[in-house]
Amino acid sequence: MPALRQHSIEVILANQAPGGAFVACPTMPDYQYSWFRDGSYIAYALDLVGEHAAAHRFHEWAAGVIVVHRAAVTRAEACIAEGRPLDDAAILHTRYTIEGTVGADWWPNFQLDGIGTWLWAVGDHARRWAATHGARDPREDLPAGWREAIETAARYLAALWRVPNYDLWEENGNQRHAYTQAAVWGGLAAAAGLLDRPDLLDAANAVRAELLDVTDQIGHFTKFLPGSDSAPDSAPSGGVDGSLIGVALPHGAVPVGHPAFACTVALIERGLRAEGGGVHRFAGDEYYGGGEWILLTAWLGWYYAATGQRERAAELLAWIEAQADARGNLAEQAPQHLIHPETYQPWVGQRGPIAQPLLWSHAMYLLLCHALEETS
Ligand code: BGC
Numbered sequence: 001m002p003a004l005r006q007h008s009i010e011v012i013l014a015n016q017a018p019g020g021a022f023v024a025c026p027t028m029p030d031y032q033y034s035w036f037r038d039g040s041y042i043a044y045a046l047d048l049v050g051e052h053a054a055a056h057r058f059h060e061w062a063a064g065v066i067v068v069h070r071a072a073v074t075r076a077e078a079c080i081a082e083g084r085p086l087d088d089a090a091i092l093h094t095r096y097t098i099e100g101t102v103g104a105d106w107w108p109n110f111q112l113d114g115i116g117t118w119l120w121a122v123g124d125h126a127r128r129w130a131a132t133h134g135a136r137d138p139r140e141d142l143p144a145g146w147r148e149a150i151e152t153a154a155r156y157l158a159a160l161w162r163v164p165n166y167d168l169w170e171e172n173g174n175q176r177h178a179y180t181q182a183a184v185w186g187g188l189a190a191a192a193g194l195l196d197r198p199d200l201l202d203a204a205n206a207v208r209a210e211l212l213d214v215t216d217q218i219g220h221f222t223k224f225l226p227g228s229d230s231a232p233d234s235a236p237s238g239g240v241d242g243s244l245i246g247v248a249l250p251h252g253a254v255p256v257g258h259p260a261f262a263c264t265v266a267l268i269e270r271g272l273r274a275e276g277g278g279v280h281r282f283a284g285d286e287y288y289g290g291g292e293w294i295l296l297t298a299w300l301g302w303y304y305a306a307t308g309q310r311e312r313a314a315e316l317l318a319w320i321e322a323q324a325d326a327r328g329n330l331a332e333q334a335p336q337h338l339i340h341p342e343t344y345q346p347w348v349g350q351r352g353p354i355a356q357p358l359l360w361s362h363a364m365y366l367l368l369c370h371a372l373e374e375t376s
Contacts, residue, residue, distance in 0.1 A: 116251075
């Protein structure tokens with residue numbers, strides 16, 4: 001639907017601050033922050049639709065924030081070296097205000113996936129930016145401030161990747177998560193290339209080897225990795241999470257055709273997709289009752305398009321388009337098939353209606369449109 005594609009671009013651009021940050025959702029008070037995670041996918045989508053300057057402004061913002069908060073990384077490295085627990089001054093936050101300052105919210109901030117995803121996205125953007133500016137090598141065109149930010153973010157991930165941290169849904173802070181580790185791998189691999197640092201690739205490979213270990217044991221990826229604060233030697237639990245699609249797409253820890261990955265997607269389709277509908281985050285999700293997430297549905301469609309299953313991808317695209325409101329705005333989740341209907345109203349009471357428009361939903365819709373166009 002060209003109208004929804006165009007509207008998605010407009011919603012995103014209209015909600016980019018002059019300094020480059022994107023608010024996650026303009027109408028929800030709790031979502032007035034700019035997340036590295038959401039923003040990286042949004043910037044990637046902008047690059048795919050040719051809005052390179054806007055994507056560039058986001059990366060400019062993100063690089064600036066990391067440089068301003070770089071003392072946290074030195075402190076994190078010292079904590080790890082001395083065996084001390086990390087405190088708030090030793091972490092890069094997962095979200096900042098649009099001005100790049102630390103927010104006053106109560107949400108957990110220690111999440112490594114957003115920083116990993118930013119490194120992957122800035123690497124991708126640097127290649128496209130160089131190509132549109134006639135440079136043959138993206139490293140030639142990298143602004144000095146970005147280089148420092150990339151190096152700082154990579155040091156942070158290399159120091160902390162073994163430490164349990166909150167997942168991309170901002171839950172389970174005492175665990176380690178396959179999606180997060182894939183994002184860390186993707187980020188470190190991108191930084192290794194941008195900075196010519198083979199040592200970063202060694203760290204990336206160690207992260208990936210551990211991630212693949214689980215698949216050797218049980219044949220597919222799982223939401224949690226074994227080993228956490230509470231149960232260091234626990235075996236991997238068999239449960240999946242919709243975000244595991246990200247292990248291959250975009251993070252490339254394995255190719256989309258990898259058998260363990262195909263098995264993981266089949267488990268997501270069987271266990272987390274509402275019949276004929278969208279994709280839930282994980283079994284037992286209670287956030288706003290645990291509806292079907294637009295962005296995960298687009299993510300699954302992206303996988304189907306990338307593996308030549310166009311009809312399935314088109315079916316998911318049509319479902320997403322049917323969820324847009326009269327103005328064409330896409331929400332975070334659709335509340336038709338709730339896992340826990342009893343938790344829906346309490347969340348509405350606490351935060352207001354489900355976030356809409358959610359910029360990340362619009363971005364993932366654009367990624368799916370693009371994947372379908374590419375394979376037509
Ligand atoms: C989600 C995060 C997301 C944030 C902003 C949270 O509810 O769990 O994944 O980054 O909203 O969109």
